[in-house]
Amino acid sequence: MNKYEAFIGKVLDGRYKILGLVGVGGMAFVLKAEDLAMNRIVAIKVLNDQYNGDEQAEKRFINESKAVAMLSSKHIVGIYDVAIYPDIKYIVMEFLDGITLKEYMDKKGKLPWKEACNYTLQILRALEHAHSKGVVHRDIKPQNIMLLHNGEIKVTDFGIAKTPNMPAVTITDKAIGTVYYISPEQAGGKETSYASDIYSVGVMLYEMVTGELPFVADSPVTIAMMQINDTPKDPHQLCPDIPVGVSQIILKAMAKSPDDRFTDAHSMLKAIDYVIKNPDVVFADESSKNGRTGKGVIDINMEDNDDLGDDLVASGEKKPKKKKRSRFANKIKEKQSSSLFPVITGVFFAFFIVVLTVGGYILIKWLPLLFQSDEPNEFYVRDLLGMEYTDALKSELESQSYMVTVKEGYYPGRGFGKIILQDPTSGPKRLTGEICRITLTVNKYPDELTVPDVKYRKASDAERILKKYNLDSTVEYVTDTFANEGQVVRTYPEIGASVDAGRTVTLYVCKGSGTSTAKMMPDVLGLTLDEAIKKLDEAYYKYKIEQVESLKPKNTVVEQSIAPYTTGLEAWTVVTLKISKQSNMTTVPKLTGETFERAQELLSAAGLNLGRKFYDENSSEPVGTVLQQSIEDGTEILTGTEIDITISGKKIVYADAVPEVLGKDFIEAQLEMVQAGYVVKFEYVISDKPENTVINQSIAAGSEGYEEGTEVVLYIAEASNKTKVPKLFGMTLVEAEQLLISKNLRLGEVTYDPESPFTPGTVVEQSILAETEVDGETYINITISGADTSAPVE
Structure with a gap:
């Protein structure tokens, strides 16, 4: 019986009955189990024994639970529970009945482009x-994407995910992930961002529609360098059946610079959704539009595409169908009037009234525009995104010289009635005349909704949320072990289920508080108060709030009275949260005249961030002096704002600190050096150290201040070909030859001395003295005592 089978039939923590083994990975193994408390099948990911006590492995394991605990999406594997004990660490998650996308792709090969786009x-x-x-x-890679039997996709394995509270510099900020799918910035050891995930999605879509990876080579180092430097082949050229629009989307997602990729996942999503509906589309982008606008020019960034119409509507919303006129309508016969004069008179007056009404509207609405100046004016467009569109807002905008046009769209997760798009975008614009024409897209109720997550919310709050989603509600009372009195335990239809607008949702509300054990104490440090309260509610804790002075943003949790990951506490134990009451405003310090290093210190002390750096090579000031700052000193601004500066001197790009590579394999060492910004040269040295490992480096580990491209020499261990001659005296011929072979030496000429006083048949002399160092394969001549018994007798 192996160690995994030993779990089967056991019950973890008195709750999870182990049913079987699902799979085994390098760091963890996954078990199928029954959650006896919730009456559901779950998957339990258990950290392998050899990694208990391994700080990096445990951090990665805990990081996965923390990352996924922040998320709630039907396309992301759900986490129900986490247990961290000295002898065992496991995560309880949603059980997924399916296969990985990698397994599916290996089985089917190249996928139809529409199927691939649907998964993407x-x-x-x-x-x-x-x-x-x-x-x-x-x-992001196919191995971390689960494909369920119903065609639904689930993203898994957030073990190396970057979370908001992660320290700025971590080990996992280096080249992480699988080399075939990592972005250029990951391969180069630079900071990762949302754009890094978009690049990986582009690689996956490339592989799905072409059946091959964009970059393949013999070594991971070579592939990493290809990710940084090489341009992938156009997918449309490899497979002409792929629409040009799909190829454009892939290549944009795989742009080398993060700034050249899609601005966010939603932009790429919209572009794919559009090409599915319009396979013949050829997108334009900022580099190819050349100022063209109007119908037929679709921006691949999906910005300012007013002619998309219903394509802005998310999946699940049905387009209104045009009503067909009945074919019998034209056959209805009206009785003819005995006189046409009354009819003509009525038609004339009706037409006259319509003309007056339309003419009056045009005069009121458009007459002011006739007297506008043709000179362009500076106009600062307000940022209206996220605001609720009301008659009051419309009146306010019209009083501020806006002419408002309203469209409807749907964006899941945004409030209904909220503005989700505006054209033009906010900021300074040059307009002709005094009126700013603005088009606002307002989030509307779709024809199909999903039941929002109201579990453990107060019944009154849940009813309010459902009403906001255009859903009715009714309440039934039940008993529950974990919930507080008045909290929602579950819903019918269940949370996440698709329902029609106006559907009645039953809320099952706890009518009595139960007593049991709380879940593991969540880590809420750095979260907003609302986010912290939600996590504490879900883990069955009550809370008390204290405000303290802090440099953190207002209402940020800076201290919790119970340490994160504490277990075994009673349900609804009170935890005290200390939150920051600092104002979000700060004063910009004077940076001009300071050194760059001092400017960084001043910005950090003021709670501000350093933005872009510009350089003036012609300045007479000492090199490294700050010449200008983008926001004048003394200005009151929000903390966290970025300040751009101009520095005297030539721009120098510095490499990272020299990494420590002693003892590492030379390929791994080269990759680390390249990622840090250095050029590597190898020199091989005879050594007794393991072959092909680094035994020395020309610049000491941890050294800083070197420009990118600085050469570092790595000295690599090479096995010695030298050997020492053994002592052969007194050995037989056979023994001497065997010993020489074991020392990588060869037996040379054998002579015999019949007059030797030593034991016959033994070595009495050798051509090279014992302990002499010689090259391998050297021949050693020997003399044997006695006559040559192998010679024929005459």
Whole structure:
């Protein structure tokens, strides 16, 4: 019986009955289990024994639970529970009945482009949600995508995900993920962002529609360098059946610079959705539009596409159908009037009234525009995104010289009635005349909704949320072990189910508080108060709030009275949260005249961030002096704002600190050096160290201040070909030859001395003295005592 089978039939923590083994990975294994408390099948991911006590492995394991716990999407595997004990660590998650996308692709090979796009849409919806919570996956690849039997996609394995509270510099900020799918910035060891995930999605879509990877080579180092430097082949050229629009989307997602990729997952999602509906489309982007606008020019970034109409509507919303006129309508015969004069008179007056009404509207609405100046005016367009569109807002905008046009669209997760798009976007614009024409897209109720997550919310709050989603509600009372009195335990239809607008949802509300054990204490440090309260409610804790002075943003949790990951506490134990009451405003310090290093210190002390750096090579000031700052000192601004600066001198791009590579394999060492910004040269040295390992480096580990491209020499161990001659005296011929062979030496000429006083048949002399160091394969001549018994007798 192996160690995995020993779990089967056991019950973990008195709750999870192990049913079988699902799979085994390098760091963990996954078990299928029955959750006896919730009466459901779950998957339990258990950290392998050899990694218990391994700080990096445990951090990665805990990081996965923390990352997914922040998320709630039907396209992301759900996590129900986490247990961290000295002898065992496991995560309880949603059980997925399906196969990995990698397994599916290996089985089917190249996928039909529409099928591939459908899977990609679901992956992008998962990433759109994750990115909205500040989570970057950083390991998007087919092996981490589950394909369920119903065609639904689930994104898994957030073990190396970057979360909002992760320290700025971590080990996993280096080249992470699988080399075939990592972005150029990951391969180069630079900071990762949402754009890194978009690049990986582009690689996956490339592989799905072409049946091959964009970059393949013999070594991971070579592939990483190809990700950084090489341009992939055009998918449409490899497979002409792929629409040009799909090929354009892939190549944009795989742009080398993050700034040249899609601005976010939603933009890429919209582009794919559009090409599915319009396969013949050829997109334009900022580099190819050349100022063209109007119908037929579709921006691949999906910005300012007013002619898309219903294509802005998300999946699940049905387009209104045009009513067909009945073919019998034209056959209805009206009785003829005995006189046509009354009819003509009535038609004339009706037409006259319509003309007066329309003419009056045109005069009121458009007459002011006739007297506008043709000179362009500066106009600062307000940022209206996220605001609720009301008659009051419309009146306010019209009083501020806006002419408003309203469209309807649907964006899941945004409030209904909220503005989700505006054209033009906010910021300074040059307009002709005094009126700003603005088009607002307002989130509307779709024909099909999903039941929102109201579990453990107060019944009154749940009813309000359902009403906001255009859903009715009714309440039934039940008993529950974990919930507080008045909290929603479950719903029917269940949370996440698709329902029609106006559907009645039954809320099952706890009528009595139960007593049991709370879940593991969540880590809420750095979260907003609302986010922290939600996590505590889900883990069955009550809370008390204290405000403290802090440099953190207002209402941020800076301290919790119970340490994160504590277990075994009673349900509804009170935890005290200390939150920041600092104002979000700060004063811009004076940076001009300071050194670059001092400017960084001043910005950090003021709670501000360094933005872009510009350089003035012609300045007479000392090199490294700040000449200008983008926001004048003394200005009151929000903390976290970026300040751009101009520095005297030539721009120098510095490499990272020199990594420590002693003892590492030379390929691994080269990759680390390249990622840090250095050029590597190898020199081989005879050594007794393991072959092909680094035994020395020309620049000491940890050294800083070197420009990118600085050469580092790595000294690589090479096995010595030298050997020492053994002592052969007194050995027989056979023994001497065997010993020489074991020392990588060869037996040379054998002579015999019949007059030797030593034991006959033994070595009495050798051509090279013992302990002499010689090259391998050297021949050693020997003399044997006695006559040559092998010679024929005459």
